[in-house]
Amino acid sequence: MAKKRRIEVERSEEPEEIDVPDKFKESSWSEWVRNSYAKWWYGILCMFLDLLLAIEISNRLYAPWNYFIPTIVVILLLIIELYIFHRIWGGLGILFENKKFL
Numbered sequence: 001m002a003k004k005r006r007i008e009v010e011r012s013e014e015p016e017e018i019d020v021p022d023k024f025k026e027s028s029w030s031e032w033v034r035n036s037y038a039k040w041w042y043g044i045l046c047m048f049l050d051l052l053l054a055i056e057i058s059n060r061l062y063a064p065w066n067y068f069i070p071t072i073v074v075i076l077l078l079i080i081e082l083y084i085f086h087r088i089w090g091g092l093g094i095l096f097e098n099k100k101f102l
Contacts, residue, residue, distance in 0.1 A: 035089075039085075046081045050074050050078070050081075053073060053074070054070040054073065055070075057069055057070045057073055
């Protein structure tokens with residue numbers, strides 16, 4: 001039988017580690033659910049709740065208050081929802097660039 005050849009290559013330097021942004025690093029499923037999936041569902045459910053409450057309030061009020069009161073309610077809900085979001089996940093990304101503000 002023929003002898004197998006084995007090629008050995010010696011490395012003179014250790015390969016440099018490339019800085020990869022956090023969003024491209026692999027993470028576990030639980031981290032992905034908490035950091036990405038849950039945030040999107042929270043936002044979608046908040047928008048749905050705001051829409052339903054605004055429609056219900058405008059249906060139950062008479063003409064002069066049809067748009068003013070639902071707008072005020074939605075603004076107050078948005079402030080509360082942003083506060084809850086900040087308490088659960090920390091900074092608000094693009095809006096506040098991960099600064100603690102509350």
